[in-house]
Amino acid sequence: MTDTDTVTKVEDAQIAALELAQTTNEQRSEALRSLADALDDNRSAILEANARDVDEAETMLEQGEYSQVLVDRLKLDDDKIDTIIEMVRSVADQDDPLGETLEARKLDDGLELYKVSVPIGVVGSVFESRPDALVQIASLSLKSGNAAILKGGSEALHSNRVLYDIIREATADLVEGWVHLVEAHEAVDAVLEMDEAIDLLMPRGSTEFVRYIQDNTKIPVLGHTEGVCHVYVDVAADREMATDVAYDAKVQYPAVCNAAETLLVHEEIASEFLPAIAEEYEAAGVEMRGDERTRSILDVDEATQTDWQTEYGDLIISIKVVDSLPDAVDHVNSYGSKHTETIVTDNAENADVFMQGVDAASVFHNASTRFADGYRYGLGAEVGISTGKIHARGPVGLDGLTTDKYYLEGDGQRVASYAGPDATQFTHEPIEGDWDPGRLSDE
Amino acid sequence: MTDTDTVTKVEDAQIAALELAQTTNEQRSEALRSLADALDDNRSAILEANARDVDEAETMLEQGEYSQVLVDRLKLDDDKIDTIIEMVRSVADQDDPLGETLEARKLDDGLELYKVSVPIGVVGSVFESRPDALVQIASLSLKSGNAAILKGGSEALHSNRVLYDIIREATADLVEGWVHLVEAHEAVDAVLEMDEAIDLLMPRGSTEFVRYIQDNTKIPVLGHTEGVCHVYVDVAADREMATDVAYDAKVQYPAVCNAAETLLVHEEIASEFLPAIAEEYEAAGVEMRGDERTRSILDVDEATQTDWQTEYGDLIISIKVVDSLPDAVDHVNSYGSKHTETIVTDNAENADVFMQGVDAASVFHNASTRFADGYRYGLGAEVGISTGKIHARGPVGLDGLTTDKYYLEGDGQRVASYAGPDATQFTHEPIEGDWDPGRLSDE
Numbered sequence: 001m002t003d004t005d006t007v008t009k010v011e012d013a014q015i016a017a018l019e020l021a022q023t024t025n026e027q028r029s030e031a032l033r034s035l036a037d038a039l040d041d042n043r044s045a046i047l048e049a050n051a052r053d054v055d056e057a058e059t060m061l062e063q064g065e066y067s068q069v070l071v072d073r074l075k076l077d078d079d080k081i082d083t084i085i086e087m088v089r090s091v092a093d094q095d096d097p098l099g100e101t102l103e104a105r106k107l108d109d110g111l112e113l114y115k116v117s118v119p120i121g122v123v124g125s126v127f128e129s130r131p132d133a134l135v136q137i138a139s140l141s142l143k144s145g146n147a148a149i150l151k152g153g154s155e156a157l158h159s160n161r162v163l164y165d166i167i168r169e170a171t172a173d174l175v176e177g178w179v180h181l182v183e184a185h186e187a188v189d190a191v192l193e194m195d196e197a198i199d200l201l202m203p204r205g206s207t208e209f210v211r212y213i214q215d216n217t218k219i220p221v222l223g224h225t226e227g228v229c230h231v232y233v234d235v236a237a238d239r240e241m242a243t244d245v246a247y248d249a250k251v252q253y254p255a256v257c258n259a260a261e262t263l264l265v266h267e268e269i270a271s272e273f274l275p276a277i278a279e280e281y282e283a284a285g286v287e288m289r290g291d292e293r294t295r296s297i298l299d300v301d302e303a304t305q306t307d308w309q310t311e312y313g314d315l316i317i318s319i320k321v322v323d324s325l326p327d328a329v330d331h332v333n334s335y336g337s338k339h340t341e342t343i344v345t346d347n348a349e350n351a352d353v354f355m356q357g358v359d360a361a362s363v364f365h366n367a368s369t370r371f372a373d374g375y376r377y378g379l380g381a382e383v384g385i386s387t388g389k390i391h392a393r394g395p396v397g398l399d400g401l402t403t404d405k406y407y408l409e410g411d412g413q414r415v416a417s418y419a420g421p422d423a424t425q426f427t428h429e430p431i432e433g434d435w436d437p438g439r440l441s442d443e
Numbered sequence: 444m445t446d447t448d449t450v451t452k453v454e455d456a457q458i459a460a461l462e463l464a465q466t467t468n469e470q471r472s473e474a475l476r477s478l479a480d481a482l483d484d485n486r487s488a489i490l491e492a493n494a495r496d497v498d499e500a501e502t503m504l505e506q507g508e509y510s511q512v513l514v515d516r517l518k519l520d521d522d523k524i525d526t527i528i529e530m531v532r533s534v535a536d537q538d539d540p541l542g543e544t545l546e547a548r549k550l551d552d553g554l555e556l557y558k559v560s561v562p563i564g565v566v567g568s569v570f571e572s573r574p575d576a577l578v579q580i581a582s583l584s585l586k587s588g589n590a591a592i593l594k595g596g597s598e599a600l601h602s603n604r605v606l607y608d609i610i611r612e613a614t615a616d617l618v619e620g621w622v623h624l625v626e627a628h629e630a631v632d633a634v635l636e637m638d639e640a641i642d643l644l645m646p647r648g649s650t651e652f653v654r655y656i657q658d659n660t661k662i663p664v665l666g667h668t669e670g671v672c673h674v675y676v677d678v679a680a681d682r683e684m685a686t687d688v689a690y691d692a693k694v695q696y697p698a699v700c701n702a703a704e705t706l707l708v709h710e711e712i713a714s715e716f717l718p719a720i721a722e723e724y725e726a727a728g729v730e731m732r733g734d735e736r737t738r739s740i741l742d743v744d745e746a747t748q749t750d751w752q753t754e755y756g757d758l759i760i761s762i763k764v765v766d767s768l769p770d771a772v773d774h775v776n777s778y779g780s781k782h783t784e785t786i787v788t789d790n791a792e793n794a795d796v797f798m799q800g801v802d803a804a805s806v807f808h809n810a811s812t813r814f815a816d817g818y819r820y821g822l823g824a825e826v827g828i829s830t831g832k833i834h835a836r837g838p839v840g841l842d843g844l845t846t847d848k849y850y851l852e853g854d855g856q857r858v859a860s861y862a863g864p865d866a867t868q869f870t871h872e873p874i875e876g877d878w879d880p881g882r883l884s885d886e
Contacts, residue, residue: 107814111814120832199832218657220833240855241854241855244855245857247857248859252858356880359461359564365851365853366853367853370857371853377556403836405836407798408807408810411684412687412810
């Protein structure tokens with residue numbers, strides 16, 4: 001495969017995107033249900049192709065080229081296929097993200113403006129080993145009416161090919177050419193360079209991987225890099241609640257971006273609180289690293305400057321004693337990654353100061369940072385968590401894959417009538433109704 | 444000035460942005476009214492500094508370095524200062540773009556989630572000669588709680604300095620350091636490289652200028668490049684209405700991006716419609732260029748492939764006769780810049796096909812393309828027109844300078860309770876009320 005092939009595929013996707021934008025939610029959901037059925041019908045082909053990938057990966061593992069984690073992520077079994085099928089059906093069942101009237105305004109008599117959600121166009125995704133990422137991105141794209149360019153890792157080559165063929169065939173009755181798989185390594189560069197044709201990238205992989213994508217493309221990237229999240233235990237914290245939150249935020253699932261990496265404790269309660277949480281952390285096997293004042297209370301290693309900015313993704317936590325609430329806010333704004341921050345306090349004013357003062361996608365009061373997640377937030381299908389501030393921030397649902405389109409209905413109006421000394425005035429009255437794509441034809 | 448100075452200024456703005464995010468709409472609007480008064484009080488200083496810039500520019504004009512257009516844009520007088528002051532007051536009077544509750548959901552008893560609009564952080568702007576751009580960007584940024592880094596053109600050096608000093612002094616009581624002016628030519632590169640610190644760029648200038656900015660930064664750019672807009676006169680068009688719309692879209696103000704560049708005419712009505720519109724265009728001094736079939740009806744020059752993709756920004760229009768509505772849609776999707784497209788037709792189904800099928804920020808039915816504008820759309824202060832699809836599309840109001848922040852109010856919840864075999868279920872019920880920043884403190 002050459003770059004020319006990738007360009008051809010993307011151009012094909014651009015044309016298909018225009019068709020896809022005109023399908024109904026029912027049609028797209030039906031296509032997704034056909035896909036779920038087709039995945040179920042082709043289990044043996046999927047498992048067979050996956051076994052070839054796993055075999056090759058295990059050879060690479062023996063040669064020290066691949067890690068065990070990679071091999072584990074790559075491997076599919078009937079349970080994992082069940083989960084994938086369930087995910088596809090659940091995306092099919094989501095509310096339609098398209099055609100939502102976001103604003104409606106009468107500019108003047110017989111001149112009505114509607115702002116409506118529409119697909120973005122062509123979405124690209126580059127992802128690492130998990131073959132389920134391919135099916136997930138394709139499903140989210142299809143539901144939101146976007147064409148998709150998919151580039152998987154070479155380690156999942158056979159799995160990806162089979163899954164891609166199933167997706168393409170199961171949805172061909174709706175629109176052809178809306179989804180393309182690109183495989184060659186040089187195709188990644190081709191994809192990253194097509195900022196005129198690809199409207200949004202959704203990378204899936206490690207922090208380093210997402211950062212690499214961000215640093216090497218002009219296409220907007222919807223993705224998250226690291227999460228350096230904090231739990232601040234205020235002077236007015238309920239000790240038991242503080243222990244619960246600090247424990248859950250670190251221990252419940254340390255490998256993810258919304259897990260806490262640093263615990264900040266007000267100096268007035270440090271000598272009472274720290275031994276209590278340390279006992280729990282120790283029992284859970286959490287390694288603690290502290291600043292000087294923490295180490296005067298707990299027998300732990302020293303936390304260096306590097307610790308304050310590190311996402312461990314593991315059972316390690318850095319601990320700092322702060323003089324005051326403003327110091328806690330300052331520390332978070334200096335070292336946090338603007339992902340998710342929580343304060344534990346019974347003092348309402350202190351909670352306000354923290355929540356207003358901290359610049360992060362999610363700020364919590366008396367709750368674990370681990371709640372920052374599209375499913376828990378009730379967003380339905382999670383497109384991703386965005387650590388950027390533009391377009392989408394924090395956990396992102398299907399509306400992150402939409403953009404706006406203004407529809408203006410007139411009866412021959414000219415701007416000249418609304419300009420100059422005898423200008424007609426705009427009325428700008430709100431309209432109650434929604435935009436109905438078939439409204440004109442129904443008249 | 445060195446790049447280090449620019450970096451220092453941007454860092455200062457980042458700190459000020461955190462303070463600014465905590466001010467109220469009343470405070471920011473009051474600061475804007477102080478600014479309006481200060482501009483009024485300092486007219487002579489502004490005009491004096493501007494006269495120096497104009498003097499120098501006129502010398503450059505004589506030497507053939509500058510154009511007359513540049514000198515005209517640069518020049519301020521009392522009327523223009525009135526307009527600037529009025530603009531600042533009107534921004535002050537706008538509704539608060541911040542603190543709007545966009546979603547509110549009860550995740551479970553005592554666990555309430557609010558998604559609220561907040562400032563983006565630090566906004567950068569690089570602009571060409573008009574000194575009013577400086578005041579406009581600063582006002583929009585302040586109203587929306589964003590710190591601003593401003594880089595004007597060297598031709599407006601003295602005007603910009605005086606205006607910047609007035610802005611800084613008039614708003615210093617609110618927050619210091621929220622606005623900075625950078626001047627050195629190398630500062631542009633420094634600004635464009637600070638994608639970690641500057642959250643959004645709003646360039647102001649020509650298409651080439653905006654494209655240069657887009658091509659040389661990783662910071663998201665809110666701006667518009669060219670507008671290649673079409674008027675399609677359908678077979679079922681009212682002839683008189685079609686003439687009105689096609690005339691207004693080209694002639695009313697040809698220099699702007701929402702003016703039409705190409706007229707598409709259905710072949711069945713071409714021989715009747717084209718002579719009528721040609722008469723009007725000729726009377727207005729519009730140069731017409733046509734395809735073969737147009738030229739069999741009108742005595743005009745040939746339109747080349749280049750014409751279909753050109754934004755003339757002038758009294759020139761390219762004309763093409765199309766076989767069918769789908770051909771018109773195809774032409775628009777192939778050559779349009781996804782800005783604003785209009786169909787003139789009395790056939791409702793044809794209008795639907797065009798409006799759904801064309802991929803553009805604004806699609807109109809029986810109205811001039813010139814209506815695509817924030818003021819006419821009733822958006823209040825216009826931040827810009829975006830030709831991108833991400834973050835904001837089409838005419839953009841103050842909400843284009845906001846992002847989202849999730850606030851979660853709990854009473855000590857742990858994610859562990861919502862996981863595993865005995866997991867508590869999320870309720871995800873809608874909440875009617877809005878997020879109130881002072882709600883906790885008021886209890």
